[in-house]
Amino acid sequence: MQWINAVVQGLLLGGLYALFATGLSLMFGVMRIVNLAHGDLAVVASFLALALISGTGLPLWVVIVVTVPLFAVLGYLTQRVLLQGSLSSGPLATLLVTFGLSIVLQNVLLEIFSADTRTLDGGAFATSSFQLAGSITVGWLPLVTFLLACAVLAGIQVFLSRTGLGRMLRASSDDRETANLVGADSRHVYGVATAIAFATVALAGLMFAMRSSFDPATGPSRLIFAFEAVVIGGLGSLWGTLLGGIVLGVTQSLGAQIDPAMTLLAGHLVFLAVLAFRPQGLLAGRTA
Amino acid sequence: MTLLSIRGLTVHHGLLRAVDGLSLEMERGEVLAIIGANGAGKSTLLRALAGLDAPTSGTVHLDGRDITRFPAHRRVSAGIALVPEGRRLFRSLTVEENLLTGAYRGRPGPWSLEAVYELFPWMPDRRRQNAAQLSGGEQQSVAIGRALLSNPDLLLIDELSLGLAPVIVRRIYGALRDIVAAGTTALIVEQDVSQAMRVADRVNCLLEGRSVLAGRPAELSAEQVERAYFGIRDGED
Numbered sequence: 001m002q003w004i005n006a007v008v009q010g011l012l013l014g015g016l017y018a019l020f021a022t023g024l025s026l027m028f029g030v031m032r033i034v035n036l037a038h039g040d041l042a043v044v045a046s047f048l049a050l051a052l053i054s055g056t057g058l059p060l061w062v063v064i065v066v067t068v069p070l071f072a073v074l075g076y077l078t079q080r081v082l083l084q085g086s087l088s089s090g091p092l093a094t095l096l097v098t099f100g101l102s103i104v105l106q107n108v109l110l111e112i113f114s115a116d117t118r119t120l121d122g123g124a125f126a127t128s129s130f131q132l133a134g135s136i137t138v139g140w141l142p143l144v145t146f147l148l149a150c151a152v153l154a155g156i157q158v159f160l161s162r163t164g165l166g167r168m169l170r171a172s173s174d175d176r177e178t179a180n181l182v183g184a185d186s187r188h189v190y191g192v193a194t195a196i197a198f199a200t201v202a203l204a205g206l207m208f209a210m211r212s213s214f215d216p217a218t219g220p221s222r223l224i225f226a227f228e229a230v231v232i233g234g235l236g237s238l239w240g241t242l243l244g245g246i247v248l249g250v251t252q253s254l255g256a257q258i259d260p261a262m263t264l265l266a267g268h269l270v271f272l273a274v275l276a277f278r279p280q281g282l283l284a285g286r287t288a
Numbered sequence: 289m290t291l292l293s294i295r296g297l298t299v300h301h302g303l304l305r306a307v308d309g310l311s312l313e314m315e316r317g318e319v320l321a322i323i324g325a326n327g328a329g330k331s332t333l334l335r336a337l338a339g340l341d342a343p344t345s346g347t348v349h350l351d352g353r354d355i356t357r358f359p360a361h362r363r364v365s366a367g368i369a370l371v372p373e374g375r376r377l378f379r380s381l382t383v384e385e386n387l388l389t390g391a392y393r394g395r396p397g398p399w400s401l402e403a404v405y406e407l408f409p410w411m412p413d414r415r416r417q418n419a420a421q422l423s424g425g426e427q428q429s430v431a432i433g434r435a436l437l438s439n440p441d442l443l444l445i446d447e448l449s450l451g452l453a454p455v456i457v458r459r460i461y462g463a464l465r466d467i468v469a470a471g472t473t474a475l476i477v478e479q480d481v482s483q484a485m486r487v488a489d490r491v492n493c494l495l496e497g498r499s500v501l502a503g504r505p506a507e508l509s510a511e512q513v514e515r516a517y518f519g520i521r522d523g524e525d
Contacts, residue, residue, distance in 0.1 A: 183364035
């Protein structure tokens with residue numbers, strides 16, 4: 001029963017990993033940008049929510065509803081102002097820009113909020129749970145997070161496959177120049193992709209912040225989870241990312257069942273195994 | 289009525305002057321074929337007209353409007369569509385999705401998905417297939433359909449018959465006749481000179497980025513075209 005419980009908990013955690021990794025996958029898929037500041041952005045969202053709550057006294061759900069669209073706007077602007085210029089100089093330039101952004105964000109957070117470890121207080125909702133069967137207890141927060149992740153991924157999938165702009169995102173990912181030939185303004189298309197990436201990473205950051213503690217230096221260690229989920233699932237495939245997140249979550253959870261010290265190592269080992277034996281990922285495909 | 293007017297257009301490919309002070313005019317509703325040997329600057333001319341290669345000097349007017357400095361996506365709105373060399377379909381999109389990308393700018397005109405399906409009757413049955421699974425001729429048809437869905441006034445087709453079987457080429461040129469009949473002006477680059485002479489209202493032969501011969505196919509002799517094509521000057525042979 002304990003093992004089944006571990007699988008269920010891991011599955012729910014995997015949803016969060018997938019939500020967190022989606023933006024990384026999208027930005028790489030559409031623009032070939034490896035965003036090294038991805039983890040730090042999630043932490044920035046957490047701190048922003050913290051500041052909004054202590055500053056305005058608004059309830060957490062209102063803060064989430066405000067933060068996520070705000071990050072979408074920030075994402076669009078970051079792409080247009082900061083990343084677009086470096087794109088023409090090749091992949092190394094964008095890597096350096098996002099690396100620099102990562103360091104700047106960490107230090108700004110350190111300057112404003114100090115190095116103290118914080119959590120986002122989700123109230124009773126974050127700690128309450130219900131009994132599923134026997135000894136399997138499911139927390140409301142992990143369950144809602146998982147469902148939210150699935151809903152967001154499904155929403156992005158519909159956007160990419162059904163709308164003209166979504167199609168253009170996929171077309172630009174295939175062949176940027178030809179996408180321009182049929183009328184896509186790359187700067188706008190890239191801005192939209194980054195906006196979606198930032199919005200999802202902010203949402204994931206807030207969910208992370210409710211279930212575990214964070215400080216200004218947490219970003220890079222979170223980034224690894226996103227990378228692992230993306231690589232395990234298969235680059236550029238949304239459902240692959242969900243699968244990758246779930247595999248990572250379940251592995252970590254099972255590892256913790258053997259020995260709590262194994263939690264992260266187990267995930268890294270699966271990641272390594274996938275890289276070694278199936279480098280294209282479990283679901284190789286390109287939808288974005 | 290003049291649709292396209294190019295004056296003194298020069299385009300560089302690095303240090304190479306790929307198009308050199310070229311001027312030409314196109315009337316609405318005509319088919320102009322650009323012929324010339326490899327490296328004569330045909331593809332560069334088309335890419336410059338579509339906004340992919342920036343000209344060094346000269347002007348391009350479409351319907352009296354100066355579009356010389358327009359980026360590619362704004363030229364689509366202005367009414368230019370290019371079928372690029374090698375078709376360049378989006379390989380992760382289906383046939384229908386490829387076609388629909390052409391409608392992104394929503395320019396009004398006679399071409400819709402239904403109209404394209406009518407032009408190429410085999411397409412509806414295979415619209416859910418991945419574009420990468422099509423044969424060369426089918427890919428060329430989808431690339432033309434995609435360009436048509438942007439409802440261009442001026443359709444540019446690069447290397448229309450390259451790598452296609454003669455029977456397919458005939459079929460696509462048959463479609464081109466319908467396209468022009470619907471009110472579109474076509475500027476095509478054609479490797480096959482005799483094919484170009486058959487289908488075009490006018491031909492223009494490029495040599496080292498310059499126009500060396502222009503006229504109606506009926507008024508040009510085979511010898512004239514041959515000399516222009518290979519750059520043979522009088523008294524050299």
